[in-house]
Amino acid sequence: MKFSWDAIFNTSYDQNSVLVTETLCYLGIIFLSIFGIKSLYTGSEVYGFALLGFGLSIALSLAYYKASGSDLIHKSFLTLSFTLLYIYLLATGGQENTGLLWCYAYPLLIFTFVGLKRGLAYLIFIVICSIIILYVPDHPLVTHSYSDNTRSRFVGSMFFISLMSCLLELERERANAGMAKANATLEAYAVTDELTGLYNRRGINKKIDYELQRSRREGSEVTVILCDVDFFKQINDQYGHDVGDAALKLLATQFKNSLRATDYAGRWGGEEFALVLPNTPVQEGFMLAERVRERVAACSLHHQDIEIRLSISSGISSSRYFDQYDELIKAIDVSLYSAKKSGRNRTEPQIFGAPQLAG
Numbered sequence: 001m002k003f004s005w006d007a008i009f010n011t012s013y014d015q016n017s018v019l020v021t022e023t024l025c026y027l028g029i030i031f032l033s034i035f036g037i038k039s040l041y042t043g044s045e046v047y048g049f050a051l052l053g054f055g056l057s058i059a060l061s062l063a064y065y066k067a068s069g070s071d072l073i074h075k076s077f078l079t080l081s082f083t084l085l086y087i088y089l090l091a092t093g094g095q096e097n098t099g100l101l102w103c104y105a106y107p108l109l110i111f112t113f114v115g116l117k118r119g120l121a122y123l124i125f126i127v128i129c130s131i132i133i134l135y136v137p138d139h140p141l142v143t144h145s146y147s148d149n150t151r152s153r154f155v156g157s158m159f160f161i162s163l164m165s166c167l168l169e170l171e172r173e174r175a176n177a178g179m180a181k182a183n184a185t186l187e188a189y190a191v192t193d194e195l196t197g198l199y200n201r202r203g204i205n206k207k208i209d210y211e212l213q214r215s216r217r218e219g220s221e222v223t224v225i226l227c228d229v230d231f232f233k234q235i236n237d238q239y240g241h242d243v244g245d246a247a248l249k250l251l252a253t254q255f256k257n258s259l260r261a262t263d264y265a266g267r268w269g270g271e272e273f274a275l276v277l278p279n280t281p282v283q284e285g286f287m288l289a290e291r292v293r294e295r296v297a298a299c300s301l302h303h304q305d306i307e308i309r310l311s312i313s314s315g316i317s318s319s320r321y322f323d324q325y326d327e328l329i330k331a332i333d334v335s336l337y338s339a340k341k342s343g344r345n346r347t348e349p350q351i352f353g354a355p356q357l358a359g
Contacts, residue, residue, distance in 0.1 A: 020112060021075065025062045028082075029055050035095075044095050050088060057081045075113045079122060082109050086126060090133050093144030100154055107158075107165035116169045123162055130155070193267040195245055196252035204266025204274045208325060211278045215319040223285030223318040225275040226332045227292070230311045230344040232271035243303050244271075247310060250301055258292045273312075282318035289314050289347045297345060313339035314347040 032055030039048030058081055065074035086106045089099030106126065111119040133142050134151045146154070191203025199207065211222040229235075229251065236244040248271065255265040255273060264276040275292070277285045293312055301308040315336030322328040339348040 018071065021071075021078070022062065024109065024112065025058050025078070028058050029062075032058070039095055042095070047092065047095055050092075054081060054085045054088075079110060079113045079118075082106060082113075083122060083126065087129055087133070090130060091142045091144065093146075097144070099144075100150075103154075104158065104161055107162040111165055111169040116166070116173055119169065120166065123166075130158070196248055196267050198252050198255070198273070199264060199266030201266070201269055204264060204268065204276065207264045207266070207276050208274070208328075211276055212319055212323060212325060212328070214278070216323055220279050221281050221318050221320045223277040223280045223282050223316065224328060224332060225277070225285060225289045225292075225314050225316045225347075226268060226329075226336050227273045227275065227289075227312045227314045228336060228340065229271035230313055230340075235308065239303055239306075239308065243301070243308070246303075247301050247308070250299065251296060251310065251312070254296050254299060255292065258288070258295055280318075282316065282320060285318060286316055286347060289316055293345065293347055311345035313344045315339055316347060316349070 032051045036048045036051030036055060039045075039051060041048075058078065061074055061077040061081065064077075065071065083106075086103050089102055093099045094102065107119075107123060110122045113119075114122065132139065134146060134155070136142075191199055191206065193200040193203075198204075208222075208224060214220065215222045229247065232244065232247070235247055248267075251273065252265070252267070255275065259265055259275065259277075262278055263280075264278075266274045266276075268274040275289070277288065280288075293314060297309075297311050299310065301310060313336060315332040315334070315338070317328055317331040317335060319328065322331050335348040339346050342348065
């Protein structure tokens, strides 16, 4: 892994979490190896081999993650390793009574690895272990004794650090949740038409692309319809753009009310709309397009004392005949042009036969 500050500031939260975890692993391996080797040279063989063993366990966990990609198992193993290291350092005192100093890193590490809720559970467990180690006399697993002053100061300072770590983690999770919500809102804005509330050109294009890929993968059929509002320029010129906008909103409502939950509607541009019907044969799509057309023709827009009638012309085709995006849209455009040329307020092609649909 190549370290880069740009990578930290320009990646998602999940990517940053992986980056931070890996960085902590490398630091843990380095420091445990350095102090383990130093302890061996200064005659503390047991302590030295213990530190090297913990360093090796972290290295193996990191290697497993690199090979398998299992982040959950990796972090769980790291949490277990650092928990055992904490208990070992507290029980033995470390070299020259310095083990306590390294225990302070535990709350920050645990919250980084497993988050707030699981981190609190581990902290409760470690508090119980600390009380046993520090205050239960003559415990067989404890090889070091502490003065009353050291015990009380360690407990007080560890409580303070744990509390601050918990509050920081809480704020971090709140910030991440707020950021995720903001990102979701921005993503929605990026694919939503502000006037109608339908997908915009970018959003509906993504749906067409996705459904075409799925149709090729699963052998299903997706039908796409392009609708154009008849004489829309006359409405804008005669009544104003506010009335034109109201007409587009009314049409968007008709589309929403006519489609199934699995279908998509989007504003293709100007007065054009696109309807995407997944898992729908073109014959069924044609019937739906006709229902939508009739529904639009039956409604009207009222401006002052004037009733404005609306109608749409539509072109239709499906992945059964054109499974590539450009070819499909071109075929639908040809059908839409034919509907306009044939008198408007109609859906083209006007038959169900495959040859005409494909042509």
